[in-house]
Amino acid sequence: MPTVTFPDGFTLYESRAICKYLATKYSIPLLPPSSDAEATASFDEAQSVEMLYFAEPVTKIAFEKFVKKFKGLPPDEKVVTDSLQALETYFDAAENLLQKRSYMAGESFTLVDIYYIPLMQRLFAVGSGELITSHKAVNAWYDRCVSRPAIQKVLAADKEAAAAAGGKK
């Protein structure tokens, strides 16, 4: 999950591939112009960095502290510690980068910034938000991302849905 299925049977899975396809198909301005080779290369670079150095350790922490909790299993503290250490190193590098540019792939908000948002939220949810707030430029970038009206609307709806689901339990 997720998957998208079109009436003609075309089906796609893998969230980043889906996002890129939808942005292209519906002209959502979240990708660099394909004619701009340098901007496209910077986008691809930022996407690889997000996947390898950010998403991987956050996913491990989320699994240990979030998923395992629901399964009634204790977290593997070594995995958590190692992943937090990897993230600290990553955020130090991101801090340097974001002192020089406004968004992860350059001066424009792109899909790469969107890729970060749900896992950044997960970091706060598992009590590791200080990793973000302790890095001034990273924190300012994150604020810029989640202050966007469309992003705010989705996050507010999710928060409301989670509160309603929690109330039903």
Place this chain on the structure above:
Amino acid sequence: MPAFVLHGSPTSTNTARVRLTLAEGNFTDYELVFLNLYKGEQKVSRRSFVQTMLLPKFKESHMVWSSKDSS
């Protein structure tokens, strides 16, 4: 009929990425189907994925392999 169907989970960060992308484009012409992970609905989805996506691709590649093998 909506432009497409998005299957996901309300707690999935991967699904959230796609929804945020569509929201940025103010794109609402799609059907969002949330699967309940606790009821194992994603397993039905996974089975459907194997049947519709992987098996045909496997059969296709196997046929290519077989024809090369026999030549």
